[in-house]
Amino acid sequence: MPWGVRTDGESLWAIRRNGWLELGFQESYFVRMLSRLGWVTKRHFTDATHLGVVFEAKRAEGFYELGTFILPPDEDATWSEPNGTGPKARRTSGSSTMPVESGGGFNLIEIAATNPFPFALEYRVSHGLQAVSGTADPFETIVIRCPYDPAGEALTVAVSEGNVPATDLGGPVGLDIRSVTLTGPT
Secondary structure (H helix, E strand, O other): OOEEEOOOHHHHHHHHHHOOOOEEEOHHHHHHHHHHOOEEEEEEEOOOOOOOEEEEEEEOOOEEEOOOOEOOHHHHOOEEOOOOOOOOOEEEOOEEEEEOOOOOOOOEEEEEEEOOOOOOEEEEEEEOOEEEEEEEOOOOEEEEEEEOOOOOOEEEEEEEOOOOOOOOOOOOOOOEEEEEEEEOOO
16 A cells, blocks of 8 residues: 555554554655655665655755656656766656646646757657657757646656667667756746
C-alpha cells in the first residue's frame, strides 16, 4: 500500500503498549504527493539516527531545475543521467515522466532542452489531455511549449530517435532537459 498504518515490529509494539499509531508512506507516494502540491524534494542521508533519511521540501513556485531534486523512484527510473552535461540536467530515456503541480493557476509549460546528438530527435510532450510534438535538430537547444492541463498530474517527454546510425553513442539517446517552467496567464 502506498500509505497506511506502519506494521513493523516497533510500531506494532507502540500501538499495543501506548494505544497510538503511526502512519507510514512509501517514498514514491510521499514525493509524488509533494510534487503535485507544488513542492520539490531533496533526500539527505545521516548517520545521526537509525532512520538515516531526511526529506527536505521547498516550494517549486512553478520552476523545476532537473538534477537538483529527487523524483519518485518509479518515475526516476524512466530517466537517464546526462553524459557530460553537468549535474543540473536529466536525459530522457524513451518515455520519461515527472510529476508537476496539479490544479495551479498556470496555462503553459516551458521545457528547456538540448539535443546532444548529431541527428534529429522527434519528441512528444504531454500533460494530462494536452500534447505537442516536434523535432529537435542535431545539437539544437530548444524551448518546448505545451499547454498546461489543470487536471494533469504528470509531464511526459517521449523521444524517438527515428533512423539512428547503428553506432555506439556512449549512452542513452534522448533530450537533455535542464528545466521545466509552469507559467501563468499572460
